[in-house]
Amino acid sequence: MIQSSTDRLLLVEKVFILKSLSIFKDTPEHILADLAPLMQEEELDENTLIFKEGEMGDCMYIIHQGKVKIHKRDTVLAILKEKEVFGELALLDAETRSANATTDSSCILFRINQEPFYELIESRPEVARGFIKILCERLRAQNEKSVQLK
């Protein structure tokens, strides 16, 4: 990815970032182009608490740079790296966070809030259709796994 002439990323480049994520790999770029403007850049120092367990979640995060630790008190559940996302289901269905998220290094994250996302869905039904498709594919894959396990 080349750096833009300005400090911030171009919307086109944000689309490339979204497309590189596993959850959006099958979503057409022209749909992601509507989602890209909702990405809010956040620069965080190491050991900054992103959200707390039990808090109401209403946004998802994309790690652009750095590492994020998902933990319950001192027990680390996962270390997430670049191009990984967390809290993606909160985008569609607000629920309490099941664990804490803290930066493990200095990080640049992109945050997508639920409310503007809902507004986008309202005006661009194809975005919702894209998401429904992703969810259906995940569900189908999950079903196949269950059948195989049986």
Place this chain on the structure above:
Amino acid sequence: MNPGSFWLRLLNVYPNEWWIVKRLYLFQFFQGAGIAFFFTAVFALFLEKFPITELSIVLISSALLLWVVGFFYTRLEHAVSISRFNMIVIGTMIASILLLATASFFVAQNWFYYLLLAWFNVLYLVNNLQFWGIATLFFDLRQSKRLFAVISAGDIPAKFFGYTLALIFVPYTGTRNLLFMGAACMLASIPFLRSILKSGELELIDRSDQIHKEKQSRGQIGKLVKNFATNIFIRRIAFISLIASASIILINYGFYAEVRKAYQDDVALARFIASFFVILRITALVTKMLFSSRLTESIGIRPALFITPLGMLILTASIIAAGWMSTDIKIVFYLFGVSSIIVDVLRTSFNAPVLLALMQPLSTHERLRAHNIVKGLMDPFASLFCGLLLYISFNIQGRVDLMFLCYTLTVLGVLWLVGIVLVNRQYLQMLIKTISTRYFSQEEFNLNDETIIQHIRKKMSTGTELEVISILKMLTSKVNPVAEDLIIELLSHPSDQVRIESLRLINNKYINIKPKLQTLLISDVSVTVKNEIVKTMCRIADNGQEISKYLDDPDEDIRKAATTGILDNNDVQINKMAETAISNLLLSTETENKKKVISILTEVKDKYDHPAHMHLVNDPDHRIRDLAITAVGKACCMEVLVALVQQIHTNEKSVLAALYHVGTAAITPLKEQIISDTVSDSLKQKLIGLCGRIGGEKAQQVLLELVKKQPQQNAAIIKALHRSKYSTDASTHKLFENIARLYIIYGVELLYMQRYLSKKSDGFHVLNSSLQYEIQDIRETLLCLFECMYDREKINQAKFGLNGKRKESIANSMEIIELTVKKDIGRNFNILFDITAIEHRCAALRSLFTEKQFVQVENILARILSEKPITYQSWTKACSLYFSKKFLHRLDASLYEKYIHSENTMLRETALFASATS
């Protein structure tokens, strides 16, 4: 073979198909050669020992043997995996040939010779079932139309090879040893079969159908018969197959009878048979390889079926005519020989592959079953029918009468044609059914049925609030006194919500409802229900006296409910009673009054509006403005409509929603906005779409005008016309066909762009995939055009199949399009959107690519940014701008400037980025 090879193009095979075509071809080559050796030997041995009339006994016994073998074949096919099954089949065939070859040196009894010839029919049947059983699993309908003739052509050089070698070897080896050569050829086919089975493709099909297979494994023969009885399409195909097989048997029988007279010893007979088949196979090979697939593709699958029976009828008519005109029996004999060759060539080149291609739209299991029925059940029937016919005719006439055979063949030819007409009629229906097996229909219920009424009543008293409301909605769809009674009963329901919903459904037709409403009003009901009762009474009132008291009621809520009900009344005179109250509220400067009047107007928006409503639409307070816009409905006044349209740039979403509610009355202002220069392209597209959603004759008229006035918006206009359920008439059909041709040309240009970009570095894959979305959008536009021009239901089913991921449903959909859409358009559409390699599609459509060749990336980027030949999506344009900078493809400055002031943020910022000099 090189993917771009001349031979592949000649054979009409795509590079990705070559590996399987090659293996199937070679497999069939060695199998065919083995059968040719076997046939030459056993037929010569038989004819040497018995007169030709004994062939009828062989045919009858073959029929019984074929049924027995067919039974075991079907049982085994469903009992083991595809790979294992095929290895068992081929092993059994080889073992049986070796056993019979060895026994032929020791067994001299007559029955053994009958068995040998009958076993040839078994080998022929099993080879056919096995080969087509594998081939039909690999290809979809469109591939099968192209490839079946080519892959099955392996059989022809094989037989040519087998008969030629038999011709050469038989004087030295003797007839019996040819049987061992047959077994050797069969053995040579095993590596190709193993290679096909190892590819894993069949295993995948096998695994995906395992559950289905397990369910189906029991009672296979019963299911075959059941399928035959219930599936009309398979039954008709089976009928054609029966007639075709019987015709071939009879025509060959007549010919062999004369051959038998001319040649006496087995070696001479074997040499003649071999030479005859060499000629036959060469002719068939050339026809099949070069003409079959092309002819079938160009005339279509259904007309191709007529070729063989028509050819046979012409030939038998010639034989009959020759028999009448000439006394020389040799002329009839030669004509029989020629007919035998031509009919066999036509059958193997056209009839057999086309019949199999017709079955391709069926599901995998139905297809295999259909194939087993056609071959396994019908071939023995044909054999039995011919055997009995020949046996009886010989016993009556005492000789083989060629003219009798000709008359029989004529009758069979006519029946064959009838069968084809019946199959063709069923074909399209079957295609549609295969794509969509689910039919959605509204649940019908009959309110004249006492049991249903009782069930509804029970549910009304015991069901939840939501269930009862759902019943209410169901009842509103019925114009029936029983439905009215049931709605009235619900006015006494304990739930307020149910009562309110019931009250809203009451209209002027409820003649005796007023006393019931009066009683309810003075009973102990909640305030909300009370207001709703007043509203209802005012709505259905037929004179002013009975409602004026509510307008003067001290309770403000009652007054409001009365005003709402009065305005909702169908009588204009009654409406006027509430107008003064409404005017006062509309002109009030109090926010609360404004809200109150908006709430009233919202409730009656489809029946009543007031010109002063426009003041609220233009109100300085955005909250009042937003509410006033939502209060616009079908009854909208012109003044309000003008005010509404003026708000379109600042309040796009809610104004568009309100205009949709207004309906037909909004079409004229919408048209003015669309043709205006001050409206952006993206808004124009939304307004065009809105016209389509509103629909109706006026909207369609405006959209048709726009097709000519705003051709750059044609994609949106066509989609809108489709949305409005427009169907072309004589005056517009031609125009739409030309638009369809134009969009195919646009699609071809994008395809060429894709082909060029795919050869460049990986960096362009994003732009390439954005072009793919553009092509998909063109497909969508074309399908909308087709639905407007042709049978909407059929095209809709095709659309459904094209959107699916399965190769088979895509192929079936394309077949529907080919059968429904005008020939040149349908054919080019299918090539453009086929799932084959881009090189092939470009080559097949090169005559439609009229623009200059794309020799540089700059050509493509400039073409996209100058928005030619279509209006591209913002994403495609943004990508082009971005990559022009990233990969240093400098473009004309005007192309950047065009987007620097774009209202689309992404385009604007990317244009600024791209135009900046680094």
